[in-house]
Amino acid sequence: MENDELITMRDITKTFPGVIALDHAQLTLRKGEIHALMGENGAGKSTIIKCLTGVYDRDSGEVHMEGVEGNINCHSTEDAQKIGIATVYQEVNLCPNLTVAENLFIGREPRTKAGFIDWKQMNRNAKKVMDGLEISIDVTQTLENYSIAIQQMVAIARAVDRDCRALILDEPTSSLDDKEVEKLFRVMRQLRDKGVGIIFVTHFLEQVYEVCDRITVMRNGAFVGEYTVAELPRVKLVAAMLGKDFDDLAAIKNETMASADGEVLLVCDGMSHKGTIKPFNFKIRKGEVVGITGLLGSGRSEMVRCIYGADKSQSGKETMKGEELKIKAPIDSIRKGMGYLPDDRKADGCIGDLSVRENIILALQARQGMFHTIPRAKQNEIADEFIRELSIKTPSRETALKQLSGGNQQKVIIARWLATHPDLLILDEPTRGIDIGTKTEIQKMILKLAGEGMSVIFISSEIEEMLRTCSRMCVMRDGEKVGEIDHELTQENVMKAIAGGDN
């Protein structure tokens, strides 16, 4: 066993200002294996990989590689490449303006005797490399002419063609379709048989069980365990990732009443968005709280983005209150009575330099159009109402939003949508990164709103939270809606549904 080990990382610790990203984490990669690195968002997968490939410098810990003396400390991707560690990232790290051949060989181009780049030789070599992966494309074309999938394959070809002993694939499949994934797997197996160790980071459970030999699970920056694929059934894997044991699964009583008899508010029929979410059907009644669950990257956010029109649906139809919707942009769905709280509030929702009042009034103003300014007195009234109602802790309504705590910022953004009195409110991870007290308040608020007749779609990574608030849950897996649970909503059932498969 010992002799098989290609890379061993022990006691890796890495802190960023205010955050411990890695807490004595470890990872062992053996020769000729495909090793899945699993964990939810913030588990530290990317960080540990970046510590290995020299993007980050680790604070402490040891890294050893077979055939390399001593404790390895790479300071750049170049260093890592020199000792045979190649990485392919989710975003294609190639130059779109160069040809395929150049992207494969830049930095090590074949030269003519005079020292100039030998284009003919380079193109010939490139053709050979791509043929090896059974991808026949014109290597003299610039990369931007090809799809993201092909670009990803070129990136992998580049990594593979170098003399690499350890290949790290950081979510390489998220932009590939099934056929392309199959192609990639074939290449991965080919490499494994040659003795290359592969670290495979992915959110797709199916893929892990299809191609991997071993799994390392991480949670909150720490090592949870290393398992062989055979000894870790799906449900256990999900439990390990989410940090739940079946033993302490005290059934949480679902206090909300499923209002199964209310009138239907919204029906989605076969909607989809290419590359993010496969066609799905969805229905929500008035006053109902529906949860959407699944692992990160399973298509939770993508589904609601599609419903809301942030990603334009490319098929099917959407009907609200019996009227078919033609949504070209979010403003259309706002006008029809939808509200959407995105998961990344820093990037998508929060306007830190504007005041609390301005942030609250924003969506309402947008719906009214920019030439129908809401009178200042009315604005103050609305803002004060929500500050009181949601107990937003702010010195005044004119305080800049960025001065508020995360939880209170979140409440302001929720207030923004409540101000528009939506029929349907979509909350994507509204409780992420805020304290327990505020979390409970937000959950209570959701139930109260539903009681008043508002329909809510609720997404959260914390299953208990959804169990407490939702009357029905949609289960997402690998970009597809795979089922709905409307009775026996228990943590165990939900986790089983998330994990899928036979066990």
Place this chain on the structure above:
Amino acid sequence: MKTKKKINSNNLLIMITIIMFIVMYAIGCFVYAGKGFAHVQTFLNLFITNAGLICVACGMTCVMLTGGIDISVGSLIAMDCMILAHGMGVQGWPCIPTIILILVIGVIFGLVQGFLIGYLNIQPFITTMAGMFFARGMTAVICTDQLSITQEQNALFYSWANAKIYLPAFLGYTNNKGKVMTPYVRPTVIIALLVVVVIFIVLKYTKFGRSIYAVGGNETSATMMGLNVKRTKLFAYILSSFLCSIGGICYCLNTMSGSVQQAKGFEMDAIASSVIGGTRLTGGVVNVIGSRFGVMINGTINTLVTTNGKLLSSWANIATAALLCFFIILQSVFAYFKNRNN
């Protein structure tokens, strides 16, 4: 192995530039037939007047390829001319060492700018703007008068400036006094064309050249692929300032003078020429040959306006503005269609 190259949008842009140049020149020949527009010499004069600009535009092209910009070139030319004029004219320095001094100054100037931009990550616009003010100020510090270089002061430099390299006589014409005017070019034209060829080879066939492309295409990717982005940027700016110094010498050979106001707005001409020649302001796409045609188009507009004689010379600026808009819009349109196809 011969591969058929599809005409992609970048090549198409350059084709449009070249066609536009030919059409514009043909119109000139037709409208101003009586004023000698069709003579080979008029065409060659385009090169003679713009030799400096061609050199500078080549350097600008390299810098813009990285996604940057160099607005110090106009002032640097003024400083070069002033040093040449003051050094050789007033101080009586010999010709060759002064020229070497100019080239060394160019390299140092680029080294400082490139270091600030590449290694300290300061905005190219700001950095080269500082360079612009510095060089212009330095020009005035050396001398505020307009200085000329005369034959008595430096015979060698003077002889270069007035040297004519004749082309075959059959290209010439007989003037109204019955004398055969053989078309000629100046040595500066040879220098400029040499610069174009060398830069073309550097960009296409050397590792440095391809690194410039990669940096312009995607800086993060270039780093990830193990290229030295900082050094590439540093050398791009050194190259720009060095070529600018060569351009400055060509410029001085044309004007034989130095003054504070010289070559004002020259950087904008160089940028305009690059853009018209198919360079993308965001970096990554460029063609040196295209840039040369950009210069030629600019020159043709100027020649057209001056040949007319009645038009205000500012009309040339307006025409350049219109052309720039045209090409920028064209670039966006192509980018739009490309995105839609993907």
